[in-house]
Amino acid sequence: MTDPTRIRNFSIIAHIDHGKSTLADRLLEFTGAVEQRDMRDQLLDTMDIERERGITIKANTVRIEYPAQDGHTYVLNLIDTPGHVDFSYEVSRSLDACEGALLLVDAAQGVEAQTLANAYLAIENGLEIIPVVNKIDLPSAEPERVSAELIGIVGGSDEDVIQVSAKSGAGIEELLEAIVTRLPAPEGNGDGPLRAMVFDSYYDTYRGVVCSLRVVDGHISDGEQVRFMATDLIESADEIGVLRPTASAVKRLSAGEVGYLITGIKEIDLIRVGDTVTDSIAPADTALPGYGEPKPMVFSGLFPTDGDEFERLREALDKLRLNDSSLVYQPETSRALGFGFRCGFLGLLHMEIVRERLEREYDLDLVATAPSVEYQAHLTDGASVQVRSPQDLPDPQVLASVSEPYVKVMVITPSEYVGTVMELIQQRRGEMGEMTYLTPERVELHYQVPLAEIVFDFFDQLKSRTRGYASMDYEPGEYRSSDLVRVNILLNGVPVDAFSSIVHKERAYRYGRAMVERLRKLIPRQLFDVPVQAAVGSRIIARETIKAQRKDVTAKCYGGDITRKRKLLERQKEGKRRMKMVGQVEVPQEAFISALRIDE
């Protein structure tokens, strides 16, 4: 058993690219948790996509033993957190397992919105914060300015900010000392009945479900019968252990410690993250406060390009869900795209990652429909229905009103871009809230914005308007009634469900116009004229015509080279195979993907 006073549980809060994973690597290396020869960059990021994109998706933990200057050896549990807004619910879970956090900021970039949001979250959770400025060796580093920003957020003075270079290792020992001396030891009743918080879980092909645990009270022993309090499952603790960072089994984990638990459970759905594990014979009376279920915010239809791949898509989604319980999906049928799934995601990045994994790891060719949010349709008979797909919006005759989710958006931007940022948010129907100058050069803006206005390309727009300097974060807000209509897109008179969208009434014309113009360019000419129309109800609001093709013939047979001519035609036909027939119109895959990308 580890003396709780010699344990420090902490997270690193940082913006993407600010060097969190590199800092974790350096801590592991400095304390000898990983031999130099085993080091590979960004050890904690295990998934290929994580490593490629340089972001962490699943929380990971690692146990480090550090002989401090006071002569004692401390156990440091680093609980990794994801760096992206879509995964903020994982951040809060991770923070719940900690007493302290390192607020890591790039010396050249300064504080970003997500970092700030997570820092506020940590402060609200009562965590002790150590501000850390990273990349001090960069030529463009401004450690003094960034220190001032950090102090503005967490208080304290210059001496409280630790300056490091995770890359070179400068300042690492000082940081380790700060962790030991400034972060509190875990509290908890070491002798009470077992209460351990499941703050994460993942599926391992060989071991089944692995739970990440923080023991709050009592202790858990190898082989004991444990009970998951929310689900009332009783299971044997087949293995308990810690990650150093490779898994190493232990006999016992006691109050304050962080580790993993493997039971006989093979289905991830049976484990609820936020559940409390207790002893089945001498259980605790009350569970620890749990977490809310992560709520999907963005919905999109995923369809295999090749209709025969539907079952493979289902299997792939089932497998992905083993490790990503925030992914939800149900079968959906589209007239244009055939059989597929309506999927719910935590955000746009989550959506992109899922789609990329499906295409890359499962070799699927997918068409994704325009991202949508969850509307509430209020009917004339007083009932309400959830609308996750434009198709589900009830007929206007029975529809009393529609409300849409708003989000609270925080943007941090250099003050010179405040004007353009405000303009963007106003275009997106945003309502201004507070505005605070962090320093004379940096402003924090708060808005209420319809989520639907954020999911398209808001982030890209924000970045391009501010030369990449602004950052943003958002959290769910309330539902508000809005003047929303469904714009249908008709191809040769046939509505194409994949292109229809629920939009604000004032935007209907612009959306319709943009879509028909885009489709006219994207859809190749056919044997006949094809009208492309946008309609609200029965009213046509925009129209373009794809003129009939006039000529589809080449002249020569190349001096008797029949083979070449035949192969050319066969290749062209192969290209046509990837088209979807919508009504009588051949629509290339590319049209589905490109048409749904609406620029300003």
Place this chain on the structure above:
Amino acid sequence: MSDPVVRAAGERAVYVHVPFCHRRCPYCDFAVVDMERESSPVERYVDALVDEIGMAEDWAPVHAVNLGGGTPSVLATEQLARILEAISERFGLVAGAEVSIEANPEDITSQSAGGLVAAGFNRISLGIQSFDSGVLRSLGRLHDPRQAREATIAAKAAGIETVNIDLIFGTPGESTESWLETVRNALGLETEHLSAYALTVERGTALSRAVAGGDPGPDPDDQADKYEALAELIELDPYEVSNWARPGAECRYNLTTWAQGEYDAFGLGAHGHRGGVRTRNFRRLDVYLDQVEGGRRPVQGTEQLDPWEREKERLFLGLRLRNGVRAGAAGAALLDSVAGQRFQAAGILKAEAGRLLVTNPLFTDAVARESLALTPVS
């Protein structure tokens, strides 16, 4: 057997490739040796051709001989005569066989045309392309409209039975009026045969590089307009997508290729079709010469189709002909297919008396593409 297509299916033809050109045209991707820029061992090549013909398998006398290129008219009359003699000697020619040569106007004078007749040619195809000097310049041609007219008149005067004028339409920068003027000029020369090809951007050509670099490419709608304008004005019979002739003056060699008939082929990069096997010769001059001089036929590859592929090929080739193609198993499958139904509904494809016709030749490739993807009707 009065239908020239039905007849051609059972005929034997010979193709001889002469790759040499005074200069390569920017749109051309044939096997060509640019005499301005590359070493051009013309005599050695003719020797090789004669040797290669000598190595051919036995065959009955042939019905058509075509010298294509490149520009066969760059050869001296004696060299052309040697090639024809080699063919006569190896296979023999049937009585009244078509003996044709492709020529550039700048090579054809009264004298040279007389030489061609003496050597045995009875058909000439003149690469005139346009009667607009601006268009000729952008096509990289070396002749002018006057030379084009004079060459045609000389060929006719020399007694060549069939004179063909080759035209290209839809060159970027060619106005509608320019094209109509070209057509009027060509028709005014009253030849027996006319071919008109839409300018096509082939990969790897100077033209494709220019278009990729931002130069305007041919516009398909403009080409469709020009094709229709020509079809309106011309009085010769349209017998294939790009070919018009006085009845009886259709090109036998070309008909043989479209009717899936047999042709042996000699020379650089030449393609043949004998005994159900398609062959292609080496396209590099040094390799070709090495092979022949080493006593080997310079065949780089062969292709033999299975019966169903061959049946589909018959359909796709025959669809180019104005009188269509016998429907057969592939035709039945096409009529039965979703695409086939679509084409019929759009009025592009017609079934008539056991034959299939593409009623709008501008959509021949659309139908051909679907034909090649057919599966047998079970």
